[in-house]
Amino acid sequence: MSITIKDVAKHAGVSIATVSRIVNNQPGFGKKTKEKVLKSIEELGYTPNAIARGLVGRETRTIGVLLPKVSGLFASKLLEGIETTARKEGYSVFVCHTDSKEDRSIQDLQVLKEKQVDGMIYASDQLSLAQGQLLEAMTCPIVFVSTQSLTHPFPYVKVDDYQAAYDGTSYLLTKGHEQIAFIGGEQDDLIAGKPRDKGFRQAMKDHGMPINEALMVYGDFRFQSGKKGLRQLLAAKTPFSAVFASSDEMAVGVLSEAYDKGISVPKDLAVLGYDNTMAAEMAIPPLTTIAQPLDDMGKQAVTLLLTIRENRGKAISNIEAEHEIVERKTVLLRKNTKGLFY
Amino acid sequence: MSITIKDVAKHAGVSIATVSRIVNNQPGFGKKTKEKVLKSIEELGYTPNAIARGLVGRETRTIGVLLPKVSGLFASKLLEGIETTARKEGYSVFVCHTDSKEDRSIQDLQVLKEKQVDGMIYASDQLSLAQGQLLEAMTCPIVFVSTQSLTHPFPYVKVDDYQAAYDGTSYLLTKGHEQIAFIGGEQDDLIAGKPRDKGFRQAMKDHGMPINEALMVYGDFRFQSGKKGLRQLLAAKTPFSAVFASSDEMAVGVLSEAYDKGISVPKDLAVLGYDNTMAAEMAIPPLTTIAQPLDDMGKQAVTLLLTIRENRGKAISNIEAEHEIVERKTVLLRKNTKGLFY
DNA sequence: CTGTTAGCGCATTCAA
DNA sequence: TTGAATGCGCTAACAG
Numbered sequence: 001m002s003i004t005i006k007d008v009a010k011h012a013g014v015s016i017a018t019v020s021r022i023v024n025n026q027p028g029f030g031k032k033t034k035e036k037v038l039k040s041i042e043e044l045g046y047t048p049n050a051i052a053r054g055l056v057g058r059e060t061r062t063i064g065v066l067l068p069k070v071s072g073l074f075a076s077k078l079l080e081g082i083e084t085t086a087r088k089e090g091y092s093v094f095v096c097h098t099d100s101k102e103d104r105s106i107q108d109l110q111v112l113k114e115k116q117v118d119g120m121i122y123a124s125d126q127l128s129l130a131q132g133q134l135l136e137a138m139t140c141p142i143v144f145v146s147t148q149s150l151t152h153p154f155p156y157v158k159v160d161d162y163q164a165a166y167d168g169t170s171y172l173l174t175k176g177h178e179q180i181a182f183i184g185g186e187q188d189d190l191i192a193g194k195p196r197d198k199g200f201r202q203a204m205k206d207h208g209m210p211i212n213e214a215l216m217v218y219g220d221f222r223f224q225s226g227k228k229g230l231r232q233l234l235a236a237k238t239p240f241s242a243v244f245a246s247s248d249e250m251a252v253g254v255l256s257e258a259y260d261k262g263i264s265v266p267k268d269l270a271v272l273g274y275d276n277t278m279a280a281e282m283a284i285p286p287l288t289t290i291a292q293p294l295d296d297m298g299k300q301a302v303t304l305l306l307t308i309r310e311n312r313g314k315a316i317s318n319i320e321a322e323h324e325i326v327e328r329k330t331v332l333l334r335k336n337t338k339g340l341f342y
Numbered sequence: 343m344s345i346t347i348k349d350v351a352k353h354a355g356v357s358i359a360t361v362s363r364i365v366n367n368q369p370g371f372g373k374k375t376k377e378k379v380l381k382s383i384e385e386l387g388y389t390p391n392a393i394a395r396g397l398v399g400r401e402t403r404t405i406g407v408l409l410p411k412v413s414g415l416f417a418s419k420l421l422e423g424i425e426t427t428a429r430k431e432g433y434s435v436f437v438c439h440t441d442s443k444e445d446r447s448i449q450d451l452q453v454l455k456e457k458q459v460d461g462m463i464y465a466s467d468q469l470s471l472a473q474g475q476l477l478e479a480m481t482c483p484i485v486f487v488s489t490q491s492l493t494h495p496f497p498y499v500k501v502d503d504y505q506a507a508y509d510g511t512s513y514l515l516t517k518g519h520e521q522i523a524f525i526g527g528e529q530d531d532l533i534a535g536k537p538r539d540k541g542f543r544q545a546m547k548d549h550g551m552p553i554n555e556a557l558m559v560y561g562d563f564r565f566q567s568g569k570k571g572l573r574q575l576l577a578a579k580t581p582f583s584a585v586f587a588s589s590d591e592m593a594v595g596v597l598s599e600a601y602d603k604g605i606s607v608p609k610d611l612a613v614l615g616y617d618n619t620m621a622a623e624m625a626i627p628p629l630t631t632i633a634q635p636l637d638d639m640g641k642q643a644v645t646l647l648l649t650i651r652e653n654r655g656k657a658i659s660n661i662e663a664e665h666e667i668v669e670r671k672t673v674l675l676r677k678n679t680k681g682l683f684y
Numbered sequence: 685c686t687g688t689t690a691g692c693g694c695a696t697t698c699a700a
Numbered sequence: 701t702t703g704a705a706t707g708c709g710c711t712a713a714c715a716g
Contacts, residue, residue, distance in 0.1 A: 002481060002709095004708090004709055004710085005709065005710065006709075006710095014686075014687085015686065015687045015688075016687090016688095016709090016710080016711095017686075017687060017688075017689095017711085017712085018685090018686060018687075020710065020711060020712085021686090021711095024711080026711095026712095027685095028685060028686075029685065029686075030685060030686085033685080033686080045479065047452070047455050047456055048456055048709085048710080049397075049456065049458060049708090049709050049710070050453075050456040050457045050458065051393055051396045051397050051402065051457065051458045051708090051709080051710095052397055052692090052708070052709035052710040052711090053709080053710060053711075054393045054692090054710095055391075055393050055394055055397050055692045055693065055694090055708090055709080055710075055711095056691075056692045056709085056710055056711050056712080057692085057710080057711065057712095058692080060393060062436075062457070069422070070418055070421055070422045070425060071415070071418040071419040071421070071422040071620075071637075072415075072418060072620070073413070073414075073415065073418075075418070076412055076413040076414060076415075076417070076418035076421075077413040079412055079413070079418075079437065080411070080412045080413040080439055083412060083437055083438070083439045084439060087438075087439070087446075087449075092436050092438075092453060092454075092457060093436065093437055094404075094434050094435065094436060094437075095421065095425055095435055095436075095437045096425070096429075096434075097422055097425045097426060097429070104429075107429075110389070111392075111434060112434075113389050114389055114390055114391065114392040115392045115393065115404070115434060116391060116392065116393045137387065139344060223620070223623065223624050249624075252624050253624075255626060256624060256626055256628075259626045259627065278413075278414070278565070279621075279624065281565065282565055282591075282594050282595075282598060282621065282625075283624075283626075284597060284598055284601045284625075284626040285601065286598070295413075344693095346692090346693055346694085347693065347694060348693075348694095356702080356703085357702070357703045357704075358693090358694075358695095358703090358704095359695080359696080359702075359703060359704080359705095360701085360702060360703075361694095362694065362695055362696085363695090363702090365694095366695080368695090368696095369701095370701060370702075371701065371702075372701060372702085375701080375702085390693085390694080391692090391693050391694070393692090393693080393694095394692070394693035394694045394695090394708090395693080395694060395695080396694095396708095397692090397693080397694075397707095397708050397709065397710090398693085398694050398695050398696080398707075398708045399694080399695065399708085400708080
């Protein structure tokens with residue numbers, strides 16, 4: 001049985017209302033009373049009960065974050081950004097690892113609602129219809145990070161994947177590469193998969209380069225699928241001098257598979273990644289990649305969330321996060337990399 | 343204004359007590375009543391308020407996790423294990439990123455207490471005196487993962503770092519390496535730093551190998567400090583054929599620096615890591631390392647926590663997590679690696 | 685400046 | 701099998 005406001009009031013010989021005022025720094029108490037109460041609080045070791053506060057105050061100072069996966073460099077960086085800003089604003093964060101399972105995320109939504117979170121951040125996964133409806137029914141504000149809903153108008157903070165992929169491809173083209181392989185995400189991923197694919201294709205087209213479908217393969221953004229991607233590419237025996245991987249993890253998978261096969265990066269093959277997680281920095285050789293400002297996106301997401309909350313505003317203002325190309329060691333001028341199958 | 347148990351009661355024409363019983367599956371209601379109430383709940387879209395429940399029931403089904411860092415492969419894997427098991431048991435988890443800052447973790451402790459968490463998991467960081475006292479004063483059970491308190495008897499789940507380092511070193515010795523460099527964590531880290539250092543030294547000693555202090559350097563478990571570590575080692579110009587890094591990140595740093603310097607792993611130098619995070623799998627070449635079962639440790643931690651909670655038991659039972667050596671590609675027999683400065 | 689009181693939404697006695 | 705009443709710890713009127 002913990003010690004409550006009542007105990008403090010009794011100990012200090014005042015009413016609970018006075019204690020409450022002092023604890024919450026509200027006007028209306030004398031200097032001497034304050035001292036008395038503060039001393040009692042100190043002596044008794046009183047801690048306010050946030051649950052009780054939440055019940056009457058109708059705010060819990062808590063937000064929920066749904067992530068498809070929390071281990072991994074991408075999600076954890078995002079989460080760290082969210083936590084850092086949330087804390088600064090006086091909020092705690094519930095992590096929910098949905099594992100991209102619909103039933104899990106529905107359960108999470110339910111629990112978060114029951115726990116009366118003040119807001120929710122939905123991160124980097126596609127939304128099913130059922131989830132969308134559940135979200136619609138939510139009374140708290142919801143913000144998407146690193147994803148968006150095509151069917152429901154939730155505000156989001158996210159880089160423009162199409163444009164980023166377009167720019168990345170152009171970068172490779174500018175370096176003189178012409179036969180460029182592409183390892184994408186799942187093709188039915190309308191958020192992170194398709195737009196990058198489209199951006200790639202459009203950039204190729206705008207530069208007058210034909211698309212060779214044998215050079216278009218798809219994975220799931222993970223390391224192993226990057227390895228597999230390169231294997232598929234190699235099996236096609238079609239000439240190419242660069243590969244654009246849709247995630248750093250896949251790009252590192254390409255590096256790894258290339259190493260196994262005795263292919264030297266960047267001397268034989270150029271590799272471009274996407275995300276700029278620490279994996280890019282740690283890679284051998286260090287990976288040239290398209291950066292997403294993950295920690296900043298986390299920050300922006302909670303800022304946006306809290307703004308909407310304060311304004312009780314449905315005012316949907318999306319935030320376009322900036323992408324940029326971080327040059328490291330995996331892309332050289334075309335003339336300096338041999339290429340494969342030429 | 344959300345819809346409450348009262349609304350359901352009114353709608354169904356019963357008392358709130360009955361609704362409560364039905365919602366909580368407690369004995370004492372008729373079949374027809376149940377149907378009626380369930381229908382009302384369905385129609386109104388009622389969701390119980392966990393905050394109110396928490397206030398009366400004195401349990402919030404929430405646990406707090408304190409991590410020095412949440413981005414990164416190590417912590418996020420641990421966190422994922424914790425979340426997965428917590429969810430299975432019906433608990434939500436608050437993440438707190440302490441950044442190893444004492445004021446932050448003290449704030450976190452305070453907040454978690456106010457939010458009435460049912461338990462706390464303190465992960466992989468050393469405990470200061472002030473934190474220890476705060477933890478002592480906590481009314482909820484507390485479990486340590488991947489760390490322990492030397493001054494306070496909190497239960498922990500953790501691998502035996504001394505033994506693991508001893509075994510890792512023995513492994514290298516068994517492969518025929520004799521001059522082995524060691525890159526440790528902070529030397530004043532009594533939990534993860536010192537024991538590994540001791541295990542290393544003892545293993546060397548037991549195998550009759552002298553310790554060359556020029557081959558003992560220290561970092562902070564991070565990538566960059568691994569790079570720096572190898573640089574220091576190289577500067578010493580003392581012969582060695584293997585390096586034992588106290589974390590995978592540092593080991594990958596060694597790989598990276600070796601690559602920069604044109605040193606081939608494992609042909610010129612053997613490298614052994616510690617942790618077996620995904621960094622080890624993704625490394626080039628794939629890293630031989632001492633595995634900590636992070637997800638299992640996360641699982642064990644919450645299981646232990648809940649057990650203590652149920653038994654209201656101070657019964658301290660620590661859990662020793664199993665370590666094992668995962669052989670990949672960075673360690674060969676001594677005769678197959680040249681070594682440096684010989 | 686301070687105290688009294690009425691809920692917040694719910695689980696839980698105790699009666700009926 | 702059911703309902704009325706009480707209180708969890710706190711904030712926010714309202715009254716003095």
